[in-house]
Amino acid sequence: KNQVEQSPQSLIILEGKNCTLQCNYTVSPFSNLRWYKQDTGRGPVSLTIMTFSENTKSNGRYTATLDADTKQSSLHITASQLSDSASYICVVRNTGGFKTIFGAGTRLFVKA
Amino acid sequence: DGGITQSPKYLFRKEGQNVTLSCEQNLNHDAMYWYRQDPGQGLRLIYYSQIVNDFQKGDIAEGYSVSREKKESFPLTVTSAQKNPTAFYLCASAADRADNEQFFGPGTRLTVL
Numbered sequence: 365k366n367q368v369e370q371s372p373q374s375l376i377i378l379e380g381k382n383c384t385l386q387c388n389y390t391v392s393p394f395s396n397l398r399w400y401k402q403d404t405g406r407g408p409v410s411l412t413i414m415t416f417s418e419n420t421k422s423n424g425r426y427t428a429t430l431d432a433d434t435k436q437s438s439l440h441i442t443a444s445q446l447s448d449s450a451s452y453i454c455v456v457r458n459t460g461g462f463k464t465i466f467g468a469g470t471r472l473f474v475k476a
Numbered sequence: 477d478g479g480i481t482q483s484p485k486y487l488f489r490k491e492g493q494n495v496t497l498s499c500e501q502n503l504n505h506d507a508m509y510w511y512r513q514d515p516g517q518g519l520r521l522i523y524y525s526q527i528v529n530d531f532q533k534g535d536i537a538e539g540y541s542v543s544r545e546k547k548e549s550f551p552l553t554v555t556s557a558q559k560n561p562t563a564f565y566l567c568a569s570a571a572d573r574a575d576n577e578q579f580f581g582p583g584t585r586l587t588v589l
Contacts (some may be wrong), residue, residue, distance in 0.1 A: 368518065398577070407480075407566055407580030453518070462573055466511075466518035 368467035387454030482581035499567035
């Protein structure tokens with residue numbers, strides 16, 4: 365069964381601190397993995413995409429990693445800002461079947 | 477501005493009424509999608525359309541209907557047959573079915589009173 369699981373469910377950190385969000389998946393065959401940021405009451409916005417051959421990709425203060433062997437990805441946020449408060453959703457796509465599986469998201473709260 | 481819009485942002489409905497959510501895009505995308513988002517769950521696919529005048533059921537289509545008469549528009553009707561319609565509804569579009577970057581609208585929050 366194709367599944368995407370994210371942890372933690374929610375996280376509170378102080379402004380300026382770093383944090384790492386986790387995503388484990390069982391989607392097969394794997395095509396790619398995206399991380400989306402969703403502000404409260406808004407639609408998700410893509411942060412980064414990882415394909416099978418990529419291990420690390422950065423987008424400003426966001427760095428995503430992918431281990432295709434263990435089927436795990438992480439999103440690391442450096443020097444967090446209040447505007448980073450949002451839900452972060454891991455989305456995995458399989459090949460051939462055009463199936464896109466969404467994780468439930470991690471809710472991040474950044475406090476001043 | 478290029479983008480995808482949804483209206484209204486908030487919608488209230490009495491039990492037993494049908495209601496239609498609007499989704500419009502000017503990105504010239506062929507594929508459009510409707511998702512439902514509930515607390516603690518991932519987005520679930522309701523319907524999708526790869527091209528005008530064609531649409532397919534997603535994972536939770538029961539109680540919903542759609543139409544795709546124009547490339548730019550993909551309205552979703554929540555019918556009285558939908559048992560638990562209160563949710564946040566997201567519309568998305570992509571260049572085509574194989575292009576997985578989906579661009580999302582701002583969403584419509586539907587509350588059934």
